[in-house]
Amino acid sequence: RKEVEQDPGPFNVPEGATVAFNCTYSNSASQSFFWYRQDCRKEPKLLMSVYSSGNEDGRFTAQLNRASQYISLLIRDSKLSDSATYLCVVNGLSGSARQLTFGSGTQLTVLP
């Protein structure tokens, strides 16, 4: 079993749609959680952290369920510029506070 698992997609949605991505992680001792965004042939960039209470940043909402070891990302009112691969990232799987483990990513294409 992979340490961080994501649905690879692709998700093809029309502009304005709401789309949700899910991610599961294997180690219940994991400490911190993030979503990174990676545009085609570009480097990954931090999109947002994920907190136990859930957090929102504009059109993006991230949630964490520690009991189920499950992380989600919701994008409302999708824009063409949201097209990218979204990487679920977990910190602390190896016991190191600075080590991030990346999922394989979920590809999103927003269609006009």
Added chain:
Amino acid sequence: EAGVVQSPRYKIIEKKQPVAFWCNPISGHNTLYWYRQNLGQGPELLIRYENEEAVDDSQLPKDRFSAERLKGVDSTLKIQPAELGDSAVYLCASSGPGLNAYEQYFGPGTRLTVT
């Protein structure tokens, strides 16, 4: 502020040849990471440095891969000899101290093709 700088951006070599990648992290970032990213996969950590010390190299294939960060700033990752399966994007990232330690800043990567 300049971001993480990597060179070269692209490299094509024949198998069994050596290759080296260079990274200059963001100024003030003591932690430096080398990742490998295969097509359709997320980045996988190869090695992590805290200043000049390699503190996690458990995923580095030590028979052919080596890395150094002699003065705690720039770093070099080397493969010798390269194999076909080494074709991937090699990403360098850095992070700073304090509360933002978990936010890693990536360079543009070096896309390696081994023929």
